[in-house]
Amino acid sequence: MTAKTWAVFRKELLDTLRDGRSVFAIFVFPFLLYPAMLFFMSWMQTKNDEDARALQIRVGVVGQQAIPSVMEDLAKVQGVIPVTLAETPKNFEDAAVDAVLVIPNGILESIARGDSVRVELLYKESENASEAAAERLDPVLDDLRQALLVAWARGLGANAEGPPAFVVEAKDVSSKNEMGRYIAALLIPYLLIFMVAAGAMQTAVDATTGEKERSTLETILATSATRAELVLGKCLAVLTAALTGAFTGIIGLWFTFTVVAAAFPAMESSTLQLSIGPDKLVWLFLTLLPAAIFLSATLVAIGCFARSMREGQTYATYVYMAAVFLGLSSFAQATPPLSRYFIPILNTALLQREILTESVQALHAVAAIGVTSLAAAFMLIVAVRLFSNESVLFRT
């Protein structure tokens, strides 16, 4: 690094720190966005629960005469209105029902003979009310199944009031710490990528396309600094903004799930203990660095290529969306094959998940860091080449 590169770095960083939009995106955004998301999700959950409770569902029953008690049993379920139907309707809308229960004729006799029977529950997963109907009918159908079993057993001479209960009660016994670690392993790699891309975007476009648009480009091109010194200084400033964005993103996440969630009794269930040891933080930083350089150099290269701020921001948004998509893709990869560690950004997210869950595989680490470092070096060369190409810099 030369003194001229540092001069460009200092200037671009100063410029960024005096730009309200960049300061907002890097320092304020995480502390507003995450709590806002938490509040919104809690509110949505509460609202959905209330709406579901208030929902009145009409369930059509075909063949109710086969089990005389079924209409009464259905009527006892809160929010369910049973409706007698002569036959299975062609569509729910015409019959004004949300779901249909089809009971075959002679079901009791069939059970008594020991034959298998089939009761059909028709519903639409694509409609909320219909799906809710299926859920609400579950216990009624369980009771019906049990009653039929008792009838069958009695037919065989058993003296039974009901079969012995067999209840499965699923309980999440994860501690806050374990849940925090799980969420951290899932969310932090993605958020780091997301915040790096968001933090780099504004600075990269401003430092490159902004020079063209503000007509300041010629003044620096006519100085004795080389094109490489100028580009490296800009990349360094973009990288610093990106890593700062990632750091504030993590702090924002911790603030949301530990401080904000604990401060509101309604969100007590959302509190998590996000604790990452210093050793893991160092490893996260080291693995993030090549990906951040890659993203910064890519955005700087794009900024050099773009003719105007609008064009630059459009291209940068595509890069940002691609980075977010790759980061999000890591969610769905439970045991990714080695080939996934050759895809920049995705490989960083996957490797960071391994770091956070203490399951790092050496081959994965070498592939991820190696490939991303090569990609970062390549993009730096591309950025310098583009910045040295007058037909790109002065294209109209």
Place this chain on the structure above:
Amino acid sequence: MIEVLGLRKTFHDRKKGEIPAVRDISFTCRPGEVFGLLGRNGAGKTTTLRMLATILTPTSGTAKVAGHDIRTHPAEVRRRIGYLSGDTKLYDRLTGRELLRYFGALAGMATPAIQARIEELQEPFGLGELLDKRVGRMSTGMKQRLSIARVVFHDPTILIFDEPTSGLDVMGARAVLSLIVNLKQKGRTVIFSTHIMTEAERICDEIAIIERGAILAQGPVASLRRDAGKETLEDVFVEVVGSVNHDG
């Protein structure tokens, strides 16, 4: 000294094909002189000056600026030039002091030398009120003073001015022209482009009239007037440029 020899620049356009912007021009600009490039908008003045400042690479031909070839030693050339264009702006979010420090550092000056130079230029350029004020909050005149201070900050021996008075009011333009005369008196080599005849007539020792990328006439102002039999430079310009366009 600037020695231009057969300089040519052709741009490539996908739709229009080859566009010759500068066609084999040659001239010499000596220390202690102001050389004027006089031409209409789009005549090739800016492209020529950008090549001399090594911002653009010539298609063919070359030039020596302060003894260094613009094609083979662009870094050496840039070290010795100060470049100001009427179109170029400054960084709105920096203060005057930060801006001068930045360009001083890009010119390779050490921090103590930068501080000393700021002190040195403070009075002649009236920088006092500008140093701690952000560029975005400065008036046009203030920005122009700062721009000029930026150009001469590293004390270049060659000054390249591309329509430096464009967009300036009378007072601003006068200040720029005074600076150019002052630099000439200090023995600097100054090349200056304009489309304003009175400016060229007032400060240039030698003039080249450029049209469609080619130099049509060249020489001291008095000699151009005498040869064309005209009283003013404007009359000379109209006749020279008009004859080419009439022919072409």
